[in-house]
Amino acid sequence: MKKHKFNLATFNVNGLRARLHIVLPWLQENDIDCLCLQETKVQDSDFPAGAFSSIGMNLAFKGQKAYNGVAVVSPHDIDNVAYGFGDSMDEPDDPARLLTCRIQGIDIINAYVPQGRAVDHPNFQKKLAWFKRLRTLLETRYQYSLKLVCCGDMNVAPEPIDVYAPEKKLNHVCFHEAVRKAFKDCLGWGLSDCFRLLHPDEPDQYTFYDYRIPRAIERRLGWRIDHILATDALCQNLRECSIDIRPRKMQKPSDHTFLKAEFSLKG
């Protein structure tokens, strides 16, 4: 019997090898068709591929020693895998920040957007440019009529509702108006924020809680910076989008959470 759902999730693991005790059980408890991981922090030769293949998962991954790194995990074939923008502006970290592929006929873009460091640091300009390059990638390689998901750690809280104390974060690299505009300009190609689509006014819905802030979750001191963005062809069939905070509450917690979306597929 054919499955009529497509379940996708994204998770910034902050060190995959240190989070296998979270990722592997979660995959087995959830009926996931595509899991996008960021900040695997492992070079390809050390990637724990066996742990995934032994539970029937296929993989695509690219990492750097100690930093960055993206991976896609799926029980299905992972087709058309590519890394980086391929736009001749690619720097060494870009292939470890952007993974594109196709699963079950759905185009997937797994992104780990540069954090930016500080608004007056060159990395912030690189972050703004990154969103422009992503828009160009969408324009040149895809059509907005496709079933396409662009997800990952975008390092942007799009609206005041998406961060605690927004009035104090106006000069933060994840909330500055320039980066919010860059994010929106990218979505303007034809992508919608799946979580906000289904939960338009819910405050305190965060995907990231800084380790360094004591009792951040209880105090609701978080950010909604991980996103699942999708084209209309998929959003019309969006059934659910939710934040699973469990990784942030476990032993050896992650500072990020799982963000999950369910799409129904006709035929």
Place this chain on the structure above:
DNA sequence: ATGGTAGTAAAACTA
């Protein structure tokens, strides 16, 4: 105004 924690990998560096 500053520092708080964590992963990687071997002293800082990024987040």
